[in-house]
Amino acid sequence: MKAWLMGHEFDLQYLADLLPSGSTRVTKEDGDFFLSSVELDDLLPGAYLHEVAGKLLTRANGLARVQNPGFQPVRLSGRYTDDERGHAVLGGSSIVIRAHIQASGSVLRSDGEARQPMVPFGPRRLALATSSQNVDEALAVMGQIDPLDWTDLYKVFEIVCDDARPGSITRLGWATRVEVDAFRASANRPDVSGTAARHARTSGGTRDTG
Numbered sequence: 001m002k003a004w005l006m007g008h009e010f011d012l013q014y015l016a017d018l019l020p021s022g023s024t025r026v027t028k029e030d031g032d033f034f035l036s037s038v039e040l041d042d043l044l045p046g047a048y049l050h051e052v053a054g055k056l057l058t059r060a061n062g063l064a065r066v067q068n069p070g071f072q073p074v075r076l077s078g079r080y081t082d083d084e085r086g087h088a089v090l091g092g093s094s095i096v097i098r099a100h101i102q103a104s105g106s107v108l109r110s111d112g113e114a115r116q117p118m119v120p121f122g123p124r125r126l127a128l129a130t131s132s133q134n135v136d137e138a139l140a141v142m143g144q145i146d147p148l149d150w151t152d153l154y155k156v157f158e159i160v161c162d163d164a165r166p167g168s169i170t171r172l173g174w175a176t177r178v179e180v181d182a183f184r185a186s187a188n189r190p191d192v193s194g195t196a197a198r199h200a201r202t203s204g205g206t207r208d209t210g
Helices: 009-018 047-067 122-130 133-142 150-164 177-188 190-196
Strands: 002-006 024-029 032-037 075-081
Touching: 002 047, 009 024, 009 032, 009 047, 024 047, 024 122, 032 047, 047 075, 047 122, 047 133, 122 133, 133 150, 150 177, 177 190
Parallel strands: none
Antiparallel strands: 002 032, 002 075, 024 032
16 A cells, blocks of 8 residues: 655655665656555555554654654655555645755775665664654654654653663763753753743742753
């Protein structure tokens, strides 16, 4: 079953490059893009198919957003097709103009021969969501259509901290104490982030309460 997608060409192509293979993948066909997955293969068009496809796409959007901060999540178009039948749900769309620069080239070995392209990491990382609740939950937050705010980012921070136990993200070298403190201050304190902060007031003056 193909779940056809809608969004900006740049973002759709990024997903296709990120997930060219694996149990869930994004493919370009005749100028349009679709998501396919083993989880969709035996489902009939309907509300449940749309629900499952939406969850898979949210994971994919989340991974793309983690890898590329400029990525804008794409949407399901509401059209599903297979070899025998099709189903369409029409909806509105908007046009957004964005600039995009992409460079490509070949990496050569010392003897002048081109190196073999690396195996895409996207499918392997996306597969972690099926075996790790923390990964699945973090990608669900990162993959939402709406712009991320400090509350969303702090949820992901808490999920990552939980996943790092019994260690910590600073001991693992994922972030420094200064970076962690700066993130918490930015997320929590209205004197730093204004009305976008998680808290309207902080106890003890400007001291971060976490």
